[in-house]
Amino acid sequence: MISIIGRRNSANVQKVMWTVGELGIEYTRQDMGGSFGYSDEYSQLNPNQVVPTIRDGDLSLWESNACVRYLARTYGKGSLWPADNRTLALADQWMEWQRSDISSAFFPLFQNKIKFSADQVNADQMTAGADQCARLYHQLDQHLEQSPYLAGDEFTMADIPLGTITYRYLNLDIERIELPHVARWYQRLCERPAFQYHVMIPFGANAEEWLQEEINNAKIQ
Ligand SMILES: N[C@@H](CCC(=O)N[C@@H](CS)C(=O)NCC(=O)O)C(=O)O
Numbered sequence: 001m002i003s004i005i006g007r008r009n010s011a012n013v014q015k016v017m018w019t020v021g022e023l024g025i026e027y028t029r030q031d032m033g034g035s036f037g038y039s040d041e042y043s044q045l046n047p048n049q050v051v052p053t054i055r056d057g058d059l060s061l062w063e064s065n066a067c068v069r070y071l072a073r074t075y076g077k078g079s080l081w082p083a084d085n086r087t088l089a090l091a092d093q094w095m096e097w098q099r100s101d102i103s104s105a106f107f108p109l110f111q112n113k114i115k116f117s118a119d120q121v122n123a124d125q126m127t128a129g130a131d132q133c134a135r136l137y138h139q140l141d142q143h144l145e146q147s148p149y150l151a152g153d154e155f156t157m158a159d160i161p162l163g164t165i166t167y168r169y170l171n172l173d174i175e176r177i178e179l180p181h182v183a184r185w186y187q188r189l190c191e192r193p194a195f196q197y198h199v200m201i202p203f204g205a206n207a208e209e210w211l212q213e214e215i216n217n218a219k220i221q
Contacts, residue, residue: 021194
């Protein structure tokens with residue numbers, strides 16, 4: 001039984017939840033972070049004061065993409081974890097790109113648009129994030145013109161981190177450039193029950209609604 005610790009409305013937690021959902025692994029999830037705060041016991045497991053952390057037997061692991069890789073490699077060889085090294089390397093590349101480029105562009109956009117109260121909003125930061133996302137998603141769109149999934153013809157772990165952020169990006173009330181190939185890939189993700197259940201959950205339109213959704217999702221497995 002895998003234990004996942006982190007609030008259900010965290011994108012980094014959702015990556016891990018989606019992964020266990022795809023793999024059909026038994027799990028329990030415990031609320032932590034955000035309005036739930038951090039227990040002393042959790043801080044011993046993860047000194048970064050962020051979520052998620054997972055536990056599998058006596059292993060305790062943090063960093064969401066490392067958790068996705070661990071679960072895919074341990075429980076999904078030949079499916080989420082590609083069997084050949086070339087596909088594996090490409091999967092890794094897109095996961096790194098999500099963690100570095102996409103994350104640093106999207107985070108300020110999402111924080112300012114949804115999570116910050118009016119007096120905290122930094123309009124310049126939000127515009128810069130939106131411009132950066134447009135540039136990166138255009139690049140992603142060009143890649144997905146050639147390839148149905150990020151690492152090739154099949155769905156792999158690579159699609160999970162970027163798919164999770166893309167749900168949020170495409171559902172933000174902002175102007176976006178046309179992304180026909182991203183849209184087709186995203187539509188395929190939307191057909192997956194584990195994506196629907198763990199990722200496609202409302203996140204509200206402002207700080208108050210965000211918090212309400214966090215509370216609404218408490219205890220849901
Ligand atoms: N690099 C870390 C980042 C984790 C992270 O920043 N998580 C956010 C939620 S998405 C968090 O814990 N924020 C503080 C909180 O929720 O209390 C990872 O990928 O796991």
